[in-house]
Amino acid sequence: MIAEAIVSFVVQKIGDFLVDEGVYLHGVRGEVEWVKEELGWMQAFLKDAERKQNDARVKKWVDAVRDITYKAEDVIDNLILQVGDTSLVNKPIARHELGKKMEEIKNEIIQIRQRRKTYGIKNLCQGGEGSSSMSQSLREQRRTSPLLEDTEIVGFQEDVKTVVERLIKGDSRLCVISIVGMGGLGKTTLARKVYNHDTVKNHFDCNAWICVSQEYDTTDLLQSIMRCFMIPTMEHHGMNAVQLKEKLFKHLKGMRFFLVVDDIWKTEAWNALAAAFPDMNNGSRVLLTTRNREVASSADCQSCLHELQLLGKDDSWKLFCKKAFSAQDSNCPKNLEGLGKVIVAKCHGLPLALIVIAGLLSKKERLPSEWEKVLKSLSWQFVEREQQISRILALSYEDLPYHLKLCFLYIGVYPEDHEFSARQLIWLWVAEGIVYPRGVETLEEAAEDCLVELIQRSLIQLVKRSSIQGVKSCRIHDLLRNLSISIAKEEKFLDGSTNSLSPYKARRHCVHHGIGKYISIKQSTPCPRSILCFSLDGENLVKNELGLLCQRFPLLRVLHLHRIEVKEFPNEIGTLIHLKFLGITGKVRNLQRLPSSIANLRNLQTLVVDEHNEIEIPSDIWKLQQLRHICVNGTIKGPEAGLLSFPSNLQTLKSIRADNWREDCLGKMINLRKLAIWRLDVSGHGNRFLDCIPEFNQLRSLRLVVSPFSNPYPCPPISNLQHLYKLHLSGTFVKLPESHEFSPNLTKLTLEKTRLVHDPMTTLEKLTNLRILRLVFNSCVGKEMVCSAEGFPQLESLELEGLRHLTEWRVEVRAMRSLLYLRISSCNQLKMLPEGLQHVTKLRKLELSFMPQSFKNRLRNGGEDWHKIRDIPYIHLSVDNLASLRL
Incomplete structure (x- = not known):
């Protein structure tokens, strides 16, 4: 409620x-x-x-x-x-x-x-x-159940086979192939399976994926394609659509490319992009997903449409069971099978309806009486299929506890098909006051539990996992987003319109375009508490407009500007004393400083500034006692001398400059979860900074960057940081810590410019929980590297980049037995791939870029190293390799 x-x-x-x-x-x-x-x-x-x-x-x-x-x-x-x-x-x-x-x-x-x-x-x-309270067993089930990704959904085997054949075979001309079907049918899931298919990945020189949706900007779409097909530069950032199309056209000449255009609604959208793709009669392909047959036909009248059908009985039942029960045991108990099959029949083979109703049932006790209640809710009247599907989606919403209803409705602020950061969503929920603490949990931990439960109920889609297999980013299906928005408007919880005349209209406004126009509209109603702007085509806000915003909306709790170019904030920002969340995200470029008046925001909890360059933050910000997260893509100056109190609940501090910070200040922030420190210098206070690190016993993520002018540093003792799972060390350190000196739960490690003389693998391979390892840009300056037998038992991802001195790498049998992904780039002295790589049987993906010609020659089909890689399903070669190597 x-x-x-x-x-x-x-x-x-x-x-x-x-x-x-x-x-x-x-x-x-x-x-x-x-x-x-x-x-x-x-x-x-x-x-x-x-x-x-x-x-x-x-x-x-x-x-x-x-x-x-x-x-x-x-x-x-x-x-x-x-x-x-x-x-x-x-x-x-x-x-x-x-x-x-x-x-x-x-x-x-x-x-x-x-x-x-x-x-x-x-x-x-x-x-x-x-009552909506859950039993303890259900709560434990929610905490321990694995998250199911779209790519794990059953069905589509024949569809995948058919579409892959059409992509690989057929005309040499540039063909546009379309997947057509109603919402919720699984078009995007099928396209993703095809896109990630090993045969498709190896057939094309370069691949790209964009999502168009109903509201789109051509320039933004072209920029997205460019980011996939080539390395964008600063020059590209300022190009208009015509210039971008010309650049892409020239770049793709001679390449066999594959592009997925997901969720396209209008013929004009494809027509605006088509000129960027040359037809060189080399078998290049474009794959569209759309609900509109006219869009598909107009894109390529010569190609057959692939019309996606509803799931049959067997696949419907299999998908339902996989979602309703645990991934380890997806068998339906006999006493529920009859009821389950009746419920499945009411979903009419629509995958979205099946997974949503199964997600609802997964949170119920496995009793016939509980399932009968759900069936009764579905059977209240005989309606058309589309209405029944809408009823299923609404039923899953109605079953949520009220705090989860608020969390679900809040997702409606995001644009269609928007991939949103789990971390920022959690911070927004906390700022809005729609999650509540439980016991010793932080508000952020309680919010993360809410997010996980919505994913497990299939009301939100997991997109990317974090390095500890948590949630990194998500999106919501169009139909569920529509449900969220319609309920949120009815409840006056959220409004995407600025024309409402209701005396108590929604407290939250989401603006997806025209933020300047929105600010200028005279508000005759009580001002909103939250304004969230996700610009689709990039907009600018000048200082005067921001000043007007502060005057018009003095009671704001949340101000989130995504992809809004802001050059300067006015002093009026300090009048928003209720503000809890201030976010400027989407890689803005021109903001240089925040005004000193920001220190007046006594309720501020979260400050996010996603600026490319270093931004000046006034030192008085440390007087704000409610601060929980400071996330600035630059560096923050420290507090002035004499400041006695600090925000005791600060959890995220990214990033601070060690050269203008007092280490005694840092030592008082004992609740930090994430910390990034730049410009450590042993000639200054660097060692005393490092001495503070062991005191942060709640730390999850740590980044230390040594000044290039500093003497070598001793690495801080981190073995007592039991919760530390992510570590990034950059700059010259005296030596690598011994394996027992690392945090026992470390899962991701990045070493950058550490210039280690001795082989680090002898130490790192003993880290039993390490899953991701990145050795980049002269992290090692030795000539040899050895991965021993039984070493790296959990390692799944390994990146070697810019190791200019490495000449020989050996991998012994049974080393890295869990490795799935390997990337090697700019290791110019490396002569060949290790012989033992052929025994790493789980390896699914190998990426190679900027390697010497002699190295590439050995990898040709029939070359000296061909036997080492021939069983790897996906081998990606960057553009620099294409002219000389075709597997």
Whole structure:
């Protein structure tokens, strides 16, 4: 129940206000306490109200409760803004105004209470059946169940075979092949299976994937294609669409390329891109996925469409079981099989409906009575297939606990097909106050649990995993996004429109284009608490516009600008004292500093600035006690001398410059989870910085970058950092720590410019939990490297780049037995691949780039090293290799 969550949040806010200002409220304290208590009682009635939302009287009553709650929040927030840092004892006029407004709210609440009796809305709080609490066993199941990726979904075997054959065989001309079908049918999943197929990867010289969606920008799409097909430069960043098409056309001449254009809706979208792709009669291919047959036909009238069909009974049942039960045991219990097959039949073979309803059932007790309740919900009436599928999606939403409903609705802020960062979403949830702490967990850990559960329920799609197999990025299916947006608008939780005349419209506004126009619209309604802008085509905001934004929306809690070019922030940013999240993301380029007034944002929790260059952050920012995350793609100056207190809850600090930081300040930030330090210099305070590192016993990720002018450093002792899983060391260190001196749970290690004379493999191969290893840019300056038998038992990914002195690499039998991915680049002295590589039988992907001609010659079919790589399914050779090597 969204209204319940809103009431809970505001009741907490009023409670905090009473604690902070209660002694100064004098004659109005009673009215404030009465409103808080009465809203608390209403919250109890709301708990089960959603079970009667089909009753128009109940819905009307719930809407009234939500609106009066918003009104109370407006009064408190505006008062806090008006008073500022001054106590109410010095503001008698403000205190009097508060009393008047609270009296008005009290009278409205009395009327709402009376209406519940007048119109026969009985006690809704029955408990029992409507409870959304999970048993301990289900909670443990949620924590331990593996996340299922799209590529693991069953079916499509014959479809994959057919599409792959059409890509590999047939006309030598440039063919556009289309996969056509309704939403939720699995077009993108099929395209992804084809795109990752070993035969396809080895057949084409270069591959690219773009997603178009209903709203798109041609220049942005061309930039995305360029990033896949070639290394973009600063020159490309400023090109228009015509220039980009010319550049791509010239680059792709002579290459056999493969491009996937996913989720294209309009013929104009393909027509705007088509001129960038030369037809050299060499078998190049484009694969479209679309719901529109007209788009497919117009793109290439000579090619046959591949019309995706609904799943058959067997595949439907197999997919359902795989999602409803654990990946280890996907067999359906006999006592549930009959009910399960009836439920599956109601999904009509649509994969999305199957995985969503199975995700719902995976959170239920495995009892026939529980499954019968779900079936009854699906069987309430006979409807058309499309309506039934919509009902299935809505049912999964309705089954969510209310805090997960808020999390799900929040995903509607993102544009269609947008791949969003799990970390930033979690920070937004925390700033919005829609997740709650549980026991000793941090808010971020509780939010991560919510995200994992939504993925396990198949309401969000996992896109990328982190190095510890957590969630790195996600997206949401179009149909589920539409469901999220429609409910969010109805509940006044979120609005993508700026034209609403509702007196209490949504507290959150998402703007996907025209942020300048949005700011200029005169707001006649209470201002929003969150503005999230995800520009599709890149926009600019000048200082005056940002100043106007701060004036128009003084109660903002969240301001997130994605792909908005910002050159300068005005001092007015400091007036947003309610602000908890400030994000400028999407690789902005021109922002150089933040104003000193940012130190006024006393509620700020998260600051994210994704700037290419170093940005100046005022040192007064360290006075902000609520800070939890500072993530700046540059370096942050340290606090000035004399600062006594620091944000004790700071978890992310990326990145600080050691040359202007006092190490005693760093030592006070004991709750850090992620830390990046640049410009360490042993001639300054570098050693004392390193001495602080062992104190951060909560640290998960650490990056240390030594100044190029520094003497060699001793690596800090990190064996006691039990939670450290990611380590990046850059710069000359005295020596590599022994294996027992590393964190026992280290899973990802990057060594860069460390100039190690001795072979590091003898030490690193003993790290039993290491999964990812990157040795880059003169991390090693020795000539030989040996991977011993039984070494690197868990290693899955190995990158060797810029090891200019390496001449010989040996791999013994049973070394790296878990290796899946190997990349070698710019190792100019390396003579050949190791003989033992042929025994690394799990290796699925080998990437080679910028290697000497003699090295490439040995890899030809029939060459001296051909036997070492012939069983590797996918071998990728960068553009520099194409002229001389074709496997």
